[in-house]
Amino acid sequence: MADTITSTELFREIQAGTVTEILDVRSTDDFRAGKVEGPRPVLTRHVPVYRVMEELEEQAAATREGAVIVCGQGNGSELVAEEFEALGVRTRSLAGGTDAWNRLLVPIEITGLPGDVRVWQFQRPAKACLSYLVGVPGGNAVIVDPTRSPDAYLELAQVNDMAVTHVVDTHVHADHISGGPAVAARLGAEYHLPPEDAGGIVPFPNRPLKDGDQLDLGSAVVRAMTMHLPGHTPGTTALLVSETVLLVGDTVFVRGLGRPDLTGQAEELARDLFRSVHERLRPLDPRTIIAPAHWSTSEEINADGLVTTTIEEVFTATLLNERAIERFVEQIVSSLPAAPQAYDTIRRVNAGQITPGDDEIEVLDVGRNQCAASTSLTGTS
Numbered sequence: 001m002a003d004t005i006t007s008t009e010l011f012r013e014i015q016a017g018t019v020t021e022i023l024d025v026r027s028t029d030d031f032r033a034g035k036v037e038g039p040r041p042v043l044t045r046h047v048p049v050y051r052v053m054e055e056l057e058e059q060a061a062a063t064r065e066g067a068v069i070v071c072g073q074g075n076g077s078e079l080v081a082e083e084f085e086a087l088g089v090r091t092r093s094l095a096g097g098t099d100a101w102n103r104l105l106v107p108i109e110i111t112g113l114p115g116d117v118r119v120w121q122f123q124r125p126a127k128a129c130l131s132y133l134v135g136v137p138g139g140n141a142v143i144v145d146p147t148r149s150p151d152a153y154l155e156l157a158q159v160n161d162m163a164v165t166h167v168v169d170t171h172v173h174a175d176h177i178s179g180g181p182a183v184a185a186r187l188g189a190e191y192h193l194p195p196e197d198a199g200g201i202v203p204f205p206n207r208p209l210k211d212g213d214q215l216d217l218g219s220a221v222v223r224a225m226t227m228h229l230p231g232h233t234p235g236t237t238a239l240l241v242s243e244t245v246l247l248v249g250d251t252v253f254v255r256g257l258g259r260p261d262l263t264g265q266a267e268e269l270a271r272d273l274f275r276s277v278h279e280r281l282r283p284l285d286p287r288t289i290i291a292p293a294h295w296s297t298s299e300e301i302n303a304d305g306l307v308t309t310t311i312e313e314v315f316t317a318t319l320l321n322e323r324a325i326e327r328f329v330e331q332i333v334s335s336l337p338a339a340p341q342a343y344d345t346i347r348r349v350n351a352g353q354i355t356p357g358d359d360e361i362e363v364l365d366v367g368r369n370q371c372a373a374s375t376s377l378t379g380t381s
Contacts, residue, residue, distance in 0.1 A: 005068055005094060010038070020065065025076055053150050074099075077097060120132065132144040134219045135160065140216060145169055148178075165190050170247065170248075172197035177349060209237050245289045255296060271329055
């Protein structure tokens with residue numbers, strides 16, 4: 001029996017820099033659709049399983065001791081690991097394969113906040129997506145931008161004796177399938193989605209958050225205050241937690257801005273993005289922690305393992321120091337790569353406009369996000 005490694009264990013080993021190599025034996029199309037990537041770069045080699053089995057001794061000799069073998073569900077990788085072991089090369093098979101990796105959520109707490117409020121950032125390495133649990137132990141909690149696998153949020157809420165009373169999608173996501181409506185219905189919690197992102201009509205229970213609305217977390221001094229930040233989408237809503245942490249959705253990233261073209265309104269939304277950034281973010285305390293919904297590269301993960309920045313750091317970027325709106329719009333629109341073909345479909349699913357079957361949902365929910373208009377805000381003028 002070959003050794004196995006769980007998705008959580010693999011994440012921790014990548015984080016520690018102890019993974020010698022990943023050998024991905026999936027098909028070329030599946031490999032291109034989404035690689036196993038974590039908080040640090042790791043050597044990855046792709047050889048389809050049929051080639052591995054045809055060139056068994058050669059491939060075993062080329063594989064590093066302790067490497068992690070990856071396939072779709074874990075069956076093919078386990079077979080390869082067993083064959084390699086018989087040839088004297090110890091490797092490990094990723095249990096559950098990339099299916100399990102795609103569902104992995106890793107909670108990391110944002111510490112040092114005032115009062116009783118606690119904020120956890122959930123990292124989904126397969127998509128480079130970020131979601132959040134915000135709450136007061138013994139009180140209420142809010143889940144922000146949840147994935148389709150809610151158990152990790154619910155388990156952490158239960159451990160901290162928190163009742164999830166609100167579920168928020170900061171915008172209609174285009175890169176992954178939201179679990180927001182389903183988990184809200186499951187818990188009997190209020191769901192909040194900007195209707196502007198869904199063409200004005202949301203076909204499931206929804207209470208839109210207005211600018212300045214407060215979500216009570218159970219403490220007289222702890223509130224989540226909403227502010228609309230149109231730009232990435234027409235109705236993007238951010239949550240300001242205890243005047244300290246701003247959950248910005250896809251408005252601002254550590255090294256980029258949310259691309260404004262996913263609803264077909266690139267120039268108009270780029271202008272909204274300019275106004276949002278300068279009129280709503282600049283007046284905030286420079287020390288305010290910016291907690292985005294995505295990251296682009298492992299370089300955006302800080303020494304604490306978090307994907308965060310600050311208002312001050314955001315405005316040191318040359319592009320965000322650009323005061324002329326025309327120049328800003330030109331820079332943003334010209335930086336846009338082509339959006340993946342699936343994004344329009346995903347957006348319509350999350351707006352409740354179409355309901356694909358489970359198999360199609362699984363396919364749509366694979367692959368890293370491409371939501372940034374610019375992965376680096378330096379070097380522009």
